[in-house]
Amino acid sequence: MRKNWIKKSLICGIIILMVGASVVSAIYRNPSINSTPMNQGNWLYVGESGPGNDTNQTRSDWQIRRGNNSAGRGSLDTEHHNVKAIIEERPSGNITISNPYPTNGSLDISVEPQCNITVNHSDGCGMTVSWYENSTGSWVQRQTNGSTHWYHADWSYRKLITIDHTKIPSTLINFPVLVSLATDANLAADAQNDGDDICFVKYSDNTTKLNHEIEWFNGTSGNLYAWVNVTSVSSISDTKIWMYYGNSVCDSQQNTNGVWDSHFGAVWHMQEIDAVDSTSNGNTGSDTGAPLIAAGVVNNSVDFVPTDYISVGTGASIDTADDNTVTWECWINGDSNAGDQVFLEQSQGSNSWNVVLGTYDADVATNAIKWITRDDDGTGRDTVTSEVSITTGSWMHVAGTYNNGTSDNKSIYVNGVLKAYTTAGINNLRSGPTTATHIGYGGDFGPYDGKIDEVRMSSNVRNASWINATYQTIATPSTFFSTGGEQSLIINGTYRWIFTQASASATMYYWKVAVNDTYHTSTAIYHFTTAPEPNQPPYAPSNPTPPNGAMNVNITSDIHWTGGDPDPGDTVTYDVYFGESSSPPKLVSNQSGLSYDPGTLAYNTLYHWRIVAWDVHSASSAGPLWYFKTVYIPNRPPYAPCNPSPANGSTEVSMNVDLCWSGGDPDSGDWVTYDIYFGISFPLTKIASNTSGTSHALDHLLYDTKYYWKIVSWDNHGASNMSPLWSFTTQTDSTGPIVKITSPIKGFLYINFWDIITRKIPIFITTFVVGKIEVTATATDSESGVSRVEFYIDNELKANDTSAPYSWIWLEREFFFPCTLKVIAYDNAGNQNSSELKVWKIF
Known part of the structure; x- marks a missing residue:
């Protein structure tokens, strides 16, 4: 920026000559005596002159300060003076904005695009570029690049460092502040590798460079330890300084000795x-x-x-x-x-x-x-x-x-x-x-x-505020000061901003840039429409049930998974691959549900499965290959005994019979034993335990009797099963018992006088009985057994006996007439048989 000093001695006023720029003159008067130096006394504002309004003031002398865009400062000193004019030269050139991206009205722009514009100032002045967006219906400023107030155009970047006044007990003069940055990507990218271009400038005037010493700088990471002599650190309000960098050709800006005051x-x-x-x-x-x-x-x-x-x-x-x-x-x-x-x-x-x-x-x-x-x-x-x-x-x-x-x-x-x-x-x-x-x-x-x-x-004696601040600037730099974002010097060129608010697809967005050189602002408004949202494949199937690698899975389990699609409105179908192979076959295509029933699975078997998701746009996502193993075969009880013999409800069953049945166990390797319950009344009697065979012999059953029986099977794991209750009826007894009179017998004489004289004499003709006699008989029945034996004389019942030996005492007197002695034996089935003997009975 050029500095243009005008020196003019006037008797009655001042003439201001400008070429190619706008000029504003602020006129001040110093009523002090003529010998008062220019930087002393009380200057009083008199008036202002601007373009087309030159002002002549009847003052003896003038001090004229003229600068372009605040870059030049100076003074005009005459022999005698008490009037000064501060003259600012304002840029009169044009600002142009061109080459926008996205171009106005463009379509199919990606979301959150990088917006670019090219700015040009015909005078080459520094500018600010402010970016606005209107996604919510009103303009919102999102970013500003550059500054019209810059230390020097040879430095391209700066950051604002703000010292927290609450960390300063009382205001300090020429205090060495530690600027400690663990990493700084901007410094790493834009500063010289040895940090020679790093310098610190007063915030208040953006002109005065502060003395600093770099104790350490790493150009790769941006790690910086720099001591900066801040001429005044306030305890009342935050103190700000600029850190400038981004000058690739300058020498070191350090003044190490100047950081540390004379004490x-x-x-x-x-x-x-x-x-x-x-x-x-x-x-x-x-x-x-x-x-x-x-x-x-x-x-x-x-x-x-x-x-x-x-x-x-x-x-x-x-x-x-x-x-x-x-x-x-x-x-x-x-x-x-x-x-x-x-x-x-x-x-x-x-x-x-x-x-x-x-x-x-x-x-x-x-x-x-x-x-x-x-x-x-x-x-x-x-x-x-x-x-x-x-x-x-x-x-x-x-x-x-x-x-x-x-x-x-x-x-x-x-x-x-x-x-x-x-x-x-x-x-x-x-x-x-x-x-x-x-x-x-x-x-x-x-x-x-x-x-x-x-x-x-x-x-000297450092006071308590100095010592406390010295501790804090080293011990807690992150709270002692804060660092602002990187700012760039805006001169003619192309600048960028990320439009992060333009995040929806198929939507029209408006954006605006405003370029300012302090005195003029140019604005441009653009709009674009984002591209339709691209199809995204469905989510890869996940969260398997049974979980991947699960063991002891029930053989009746279904498989489940989660799926879906990131694009609203897209429907998803699934292919199911399932089997014992590590490359399972596809069992189902295009099912919409998130589960599948593979049927009853085999015991102790490893199964593999995979789900492939498809959306309506034929995009697919395959889940991983999952596996699980079913439970070992559980113990099953033995079969319930069946196929009885005699068949259930059988009749005319022999008195000697084998009970038979079918049994066994569904689990290979298990052995089975049987308990046998049998009887004609309840509860049945257990007549055999833990027999391994499937038959049991019975004999001497009763004729024409209904018998009940059942079998309980047991395996070697203690599990059991029981047959139904079966029954059969034994055969009917149709044969009478065998009966025989054993006393008296034919061909003998029996004599009994008062039990004193007893004789049995063979006579070989017939049977004679003198006195009393004990009639005896035998009766047997191999089928239903003998029920009773009856004794008759001439068909007149005289006695009966129900247990062997069967007998009756014949005491009745007869008078030598022949009698018919008859014995009838009955079995339990009601059958009978008899035996007779002709007997002559005397007395």
């Missing part, structure tokens, strides 16, 4: 073993032992064991001899929380400390962190203890201040918080000479074990 005697970031001093005082150290570089609270740190230390000399900027004010601070990460450790120390002779930060416990016997000084009052060491011990493995900020001034004070801070102080016995620190300053060592006392980072020594 800093030394600043060691501990990036290197030798502790390089970032101030201009050059207090770079040298190491003893073998300290190592380790991860720090800010990038690197130095890791010490008790035999390691770094000597940083006794330069004037860090020599505390005879000083009245001092601030020391550092970050520690201890491997031990023991007492008698020293982080920083300055001594005057061997083991004669002047200033110490550490846990040295010879004076105050605790392992708390302490601030130890020795002043000129002639006494020993003066100690202020924080009552806070080292938390091993954690980073801690430790600071000590010493003030022998109008307000005597010696204080110790831990993690930004005041922990202890004293106002008693404070004088100037002990006079020299100072002989050594060490990081991580205290002579024969106080060897330190752990890491140290960000060590600083100041010649």
Whole structure:
């Protein structure tokens, strides 16, 4: 941007000449005396002149400032003056918007398209491009690119850094803020690989570059640790600064020494073993032992064991001899929380400390962190203890201040918080000479074990706000400041915006761009229609039932799955592949349901299945190959006994019969036994148990009797089954018993006188009985058995007997007449037989 200074001495006024631009002149008067410098006094607004309205003011002298688009500033100084004119040259060129994409009225545009436009300003001015969309029925601004207020056109990008004022206890001047970014894709893509083009600029004027030091930058990830001297950090309102980058040809923009104000005697970031001093005082150290570089609270740190230390000399900027004010601070990460450790120390002779930060416990016997000084009052060491011990493995900020001034004070801070102080016995620190300053060592006392980072020594007393903000800018950078999105410098060219709100298919959308150069705005409105939503294949079938790999699945199980389609309105059908093979056959095509009944499956069998989903557009999605295994064959009870013999309901069954039946078990390998129940009344009697055969012999059954029977089968697993109740009736008895008179018998004489004289004499002719006689008979029946035997004399019943031996005492007297003795035997079926004998009975 050109700067155009007009110098003109006038007696009565000022003449403003402009070529090819619009000019506005603001006229001010300074009533101070003529010798008042131009930058002093009270300037009073007089009036304004614009295009076509040049103003002549009767003033002795004018200061004219002229610039194009606020890029030029200057002054016109005459011998005597008390009037000035501030003149702004405004761009008069045209803004054109062209090459839109999507083109106006275009069809079949993909959803959420990238919208492009080309902008051109005939004067080449910086511009802003604002993007709007009207998807909801009203215009909504979605994005703005660029700025008309830019630090320098050679830098293409910037981000706004906002420092949270609530983190600042009181306003700080020339405070070093840590800009810490773990990763930043924009920096990685657009900054120089070594970060030389990164610079920081005041937000208020977008002109003043702030001093900064880059402690570390990784051009691949955008990881940045940069210290920025912010000239004023407010505790009342957020402080803003710009971070500019994207200049591929510039040299480094750093001013490392300028970051640290004149009170800093030394600043060691501990990036290197030798502790390089970032101030201009050059207090770079040298190491003893073998300290190592380790991860720090800010990038690197130095890791010490008790035999390691770094000597940083006794330069004037860090020599505390005879000083009245001092601030020391550092970050520690201890491997031990023991007492008698020293982080920083300055001594005057061997083991004669002047200033110490550490846990040295010879004076105050605790392992708390302490601030130890020795002043000129002639006494020993003066100690202020924080009552806070080292938390091993954690980073801690430790600071000590010493003030022998109008307000005597010696204080110790831990993690930004005041922990202890004293106002008693404070004088100037002990006079020299100072002989050594060490990081991580205290002579024969106080060897330190752990890491140290960000060590600083100041010649003044840093106040509590400074120390607290120092802690927070390092410990919690994510809350100490925030980083805005990347902004681009808009000059003539093509710019883009993603229209994320254009998310529906087959829908008309409107978009608008407004390009502004501060004084002029050009607007263009476009519309497009998104393409119909492309068909999406159906969802791949999922969530199988039985679950994939399931075991012991019931043989009557159906298979189920979930499906569907992401496109509303699409219907889905399914092909079912099912079988024992790992390439199962297709059993069903184009079914609409989400289940299938494969019928009764085989026991202990591995089945494979797959479902293929089809939509109405012939797009398909196949589910994975699933499998399951059915249960092992469960024990089944033995067959119910059947096929009885004699057949159920049989008659005329023999008295000696075999009961027979059919049995067995459906499960191969099972064996079966049988219990036999039999009888003519209930409950039936178990007449045999655990017989393995399917027959049982019976004999001597009763004639013409109905018998009942049943069989219970048992397998070797304890399962049983029972036959129906069967019956049969035995045969009818049609043969009478065999009967025979055994006494008297033919051909004998029987004599019995009063049981005194008894004789049986053969006479061979007939049978004679004298006196009484016991008539006996035998009767047998092999079928139904003998029921009774009856005794008759001449067909007159005289007696009966129901049990063998069958007999009757014949006492009746006869008078030598022949009688017919008859015995009739009856069986249980009612059949009878008889035997007769002719007998002569006397007396």
